Amino acid sequence: MNAYPASVDVAIVGSGPTGATYARILTERAPHATIAMFEVGPTVSQPPGAHVKNIEDAEQRTHAQRRSEGPGAGSATVNSPGAVRSGERRARPGTYLLADGFQADGEDGLPVVAFSSNVGGMAAHWTGACPRPGGSERIGFIPDMDELLDDADRLLGVTTDAFDAAPFTSLVRERLAAVVDEGRDEAARVQRMPLAVHRREDGRLVWSGSDVVLGDVTRSNPGFSLFDESLVTRVLVEDGRAAGVVVRDLSTGDEHEIRARVVVVAADALRTPQVLWASGIRPAALGRMLNDQSQVVYAARLRDVDPPREDQIAASGALSEQSGVSWVPFTDDMPFHGQIMQLDASPVPLADDDPVVPGSIVGLGLFCVKDLQWDDRVEFSDSELDSYGMPAMRVHYRLTDRDHDVLDRARAQIVELARAVGEPIGEHPFTMPLGASLHYQGTTRMGETEDGRSVCGPDSEVWGVSGLFVAGNGVIPTSTACNPTLTSVALAIRGARRIASALAYV
Template sequence: MAVPPRATDSFPADLDVVIPGSGPIGAVFARTLVDKGRKGDLRLLSVPTSKEYMSRDLSSWSPKSAFCRTGQNPSQDDSVNLPASAATRVIGGMGSHWTCCTPRQHELERSELFDNDQASAVQSMPLACTPKHADYIEWSCSTTILGNLSAPNSTHPKFRIWPNMQCMKLELAKGEVTKMTVKDILHDPSGTFEIKAKKYGHFMTEQTLSFCQVILKHGFAEEFNHLRKTGESERFTAEEAKEFKDRMDATWDRLDPLPFPLNDPDSQVCIRFSEDKPWHMQIHRDAFGYDEVPHGIDQRVVVDLRSFGYTTPKKENRVTFKPDTNDGFGMPQPTFEFEMTKGDRDRCDDMFVDMVAIARLLGGFLPGAEPKYLPMGSALHVCGTYRAGTGVDKSVVDKTGKVHGMGNLVLGGCGVIPTGNACNPTLTAAAFALAAADELDSVLPRPK
């Protein structure tokens, strides 16, 4: 992507759309609009994060008076915080650590703003990726969504990515966004400039999350050893057993005590949300820092179990901002007010018991990774902060993302999702973005 030495040196004067945000949802907006012939920019929007907590020995030094370092929030009440909530400040946004898991929403999770389709309990995990060959998978991200638009030397006449840019504020007048104030963080961090374009909460939800790791039962490994040696299995069809044996004969290292190919892909299993069990479980291996496997244990016999539950949208759960409480980028830092209902807590307990029962069917717990609840915010699936709906009393945007009462401000991302949901929300947010981009294209003047 061709980037000038300074943003103000060659900033285009005429833009159809400016998109502050470079994650997968921003990329969906950009790719859809460019494919329709629109002219726009994609730029990084810095999102603040919540503070971290550290316990200390009682003999350790601590200040007697309050003192706030950069990034700390004196307004945050610990009891209603989302202590593990975090955000990413890079091009690619939250997509830079997206698992690419895309389980479909159950009808009980779906918004009524769009028509529903019917979906299928235990199944392969839907993944946003493309297998290139047996040993390589291309995972979806902003780059793959943008396609050729993300090429390093792209000179597309209707699209440019501007990195190291921070949207500081939007100027509003008479129900319209008149301009955007932007900072060039890399080249001119002390100054700002303005750009213009034709288009530019309460009820917050987050998901409960439980986690454990399991070492596969000895009997399962022995079963596959028997299959490898004889080609016989009581679990699989004759065709499936032959396919496995042929693959092992071709790839198995005779000194390997495990009957699994070294390049065997990780497990990717999803147990869907249902009315009886209103949560979903992922059985796979993931790259989070809290789930590293000790070096002395073969990763092929370890799987992660994560169960995600929903929380009930309620007006009291919200995020607020104060002008004098800023993050390290000088932006207002969020203050969370979030509490679960009794129903949320009871459902979370049931989800935990269910996860343990399934884990015991698979094997024993990896030492140090026994079943536990993760702190609220760990799912990184905060939704509903600018929820979509039909009325201004309980929503911020309509189903196409347009802010109520504003003529040219459209919002996208997980914040538009109005329902309590237990699935990974990226795919749903992308669906909202597609609808929003189509609506933008229909109301903008036709490209010349």
């Protein structure tokens, strides 16, 4: 049973990186403020919100992933691209699929649209990739975006040197650069992938989750409280401004009303608009402009490389990382973003007499921009409920001719990259089922002005509802190919600063 407060200054719905960003910035800039954070899922790692990869015991790590799978717990999961090869509709460990409503008749839909329900959200399971947006990915009406991205790097603990000691990492980048870099600006050339990860003195990698964003400063803040297994069913609105939230304690089923001066909804790109809809907050753009990043993956075996030396074998017998993580940035001329990293094994069987140098199988992934469409959307029912008792979702989603063209170009490009790196494995690349990127955006999109095509303004405050802010990938208004978390955190920093400034005068 949770002991909820009667009132707080700020109520935050969701404990992912952007919800954690609001708590962190408010702690730093308005230390007198009281903050309550509500998460529908359980605490699965320590400190709360930590990445499950940091759990060294494999059995405990699997248990944490299972507990993150909400209504889907117990279902079979599969690591990609296995789901593509098998043709099965399965979630990845730590996530669960939308049970129905993911594909309307005659539409492409998002067959593997997925969620996580746990403290830390999807950041307890993500790859940690934090590239910066470029070209048309950038939001033109945010003048301080670069400074915000710098601060987002700080909160997420982004580094570029965690894999510098990997013996194949420079080789992979050199081979990619030979076919990519010509004619590109320096910032768009092949480079190390910025990652929310650091390496400890003992050599072990530590992946950032919401725990890193919160930091010791927030955890030690006496005015901050985190409540897990707590479902926010609606936002209270009085006289045109947010007044608090209604929370259902999932351990007892009891509902509680918590008053708040400010409410931040940072549930995810599908559940944030769901909470607003359930609250009767229904601007025309809510749930609209939904976009996912279509994803093409392939693999190659590095040629002309030597096996790892004895000093590259960890004490446990596990291999150290060999090829690191490389980044092929998005450009408007090549409208996809590339993430190239080591695979633990070949995605297709190899002959027994065809030995593979450990660490020499490299996975290549290209994420494609989406042609933004008003009718690509998530709708919510006024009569049907989901497994949490919230308005049921139904996704409407189509690929346009332009989307198919970009996908065709990505397939051709990834074959060229695989050949540059080494020997392609398999006859052709895989096209992942829609929804596989987990990078859903646009459903609570930001706008420069209240023109009916956006849900919130440049500070993430919802149009027409003072004191209500939205956060997460859904706020991003542009079509992106790069991983969106860094951008979402940057936008959350801007919103949190706005709240902190207002609270300073209360």
